[in-house]
Amino acid sequence: MPQLGVNLDHVATLRQARYRREANPTTGSAAAPGASPFSLAEPDPVRAVQDAELGGADVITLHLREDRRHVNDRDVELVREVARVPLNLEMAATDEMVAIALRIRPAMCTLVPEGRMEVTTEGGLDVHAQRDRLRQIVARLVGGGIAVSAFIDPEEKQVRASAQAGFQACELHTGPYALAFAQANADDRAPVFRAALSRLVRSGAACLEEGMRLNAGHALNYANVGPVGMIPDLWQLHIGHSIVSRAVFVGLREAIAQMKLAMFSGGATLDDLEL
Numbered sequence: 001m002p003q004l005g006v007n008l009d010h011v012a013t014l015r016q017a018r019y020r021r022e023a024n025p026t027t028g029s030a031a032a033p034g035a036s037p038f039s040l041a042e043p044d045p046v047r048a049v050q051d052a053e054l055g056g057a058d059v060i061t062l063h064l065r066e067d068r069r070h071v072n073d074r075d076v077e078l079v080r081e082v083a084r085v086p087l088n089l090e091m092a093a094t095d096e097m098v099a100i101a102l103r104i105r106p107a108m109c110t111l112v113p114e115g116r117m118e119v120t121t122e123g124g125l126d127v128h129a130q131r132d133r134l135r136q137i138v139a140r141l142v143g144g145g146i147a148v149s150a151f152i153d154p155e156e157k158q159v160r161a162s163a164q165a166g167f168q169a170c171e172l173h174t175g176p177y178a179l180a181f182a183q184a185n186a187d188d189r190a191p192v193f194r195a196a197l198s199r200l201v202r203s204g205a206a207c208l209e210e211g212m213r214l215n216a217g218h219a220l221n222y223a224n225v226g227p228v229g230m231i232p233d234l235w236q237l238h239i240g241h242s243i244v245s246r247a248v249f250v251g252l253r254e255a256i257a258q259m260k261l262a263m264f265s266g267g268a269t270l271d272d273l274e275l
């Protein structure tokens, strides 16, 4: 069964809904001079780490965005210190982020494209178009002892370019699959669903053939994760929004335990789907 990387960004999103700047809990405005920033702000993603681990998280993921809209530098530093499982830092391929990663030294960095106006990460990273620039960034991170993964669309061209740029893993973007699942109304015989799943399977096979590890994520939820969990030799699934949403009702530990069950298709395989 693949490992589960739990993305805690949206614990921080909830905090930022009130504590936009620092620590005034009544107005969300800047703290009084001398007040300890974030000492009162809740919920704290750092506090969530232990519950995530108790629920079965194999990896903790944080996305430090350029605009710090949810997770901030302090969160990443403290999570790196307290987490017992590896930290996966999602980040844009910029000099600022490389410097932060080399200081904090997460186990893995996942490079993602970043657009200021997007609500969440939209497309995958176009590794094919920026192979030479990315090769240098990957080399700097790998030189610092950090594994590097490329968040890419499930296209063979992107997989091959990722291998050429020196990435050790690819995370296949499951957003198009999630959309197809919804369009198919969860019917696994619907052509739109089967085409989207086949793309993931084919790109996953190319990734393994190139000697990289295979991850997948984005827009996965309790309903659509099962077939993705069947992809052979998948290393990690990275899931955030759906887990944190369920945690509002059942708590983080339970939400993660339920996701681990949903990832496990009860012994069914892709052969059963006859893709």
Ligand code: PXP
Pocket (backbone or CB within 6 Å): 007, 009, 063, 090, 110, 112, 120, 121, 151, 171, 217, 218, 219, 220, 238, 239, 240, 241, 242
């Ligand atoms: N993987 C990557 C690369 C992402 O950017 C995100 C969103 O931050 C996720 C996985 C998790 O997506 P979701 O919150 O939809 O589960």
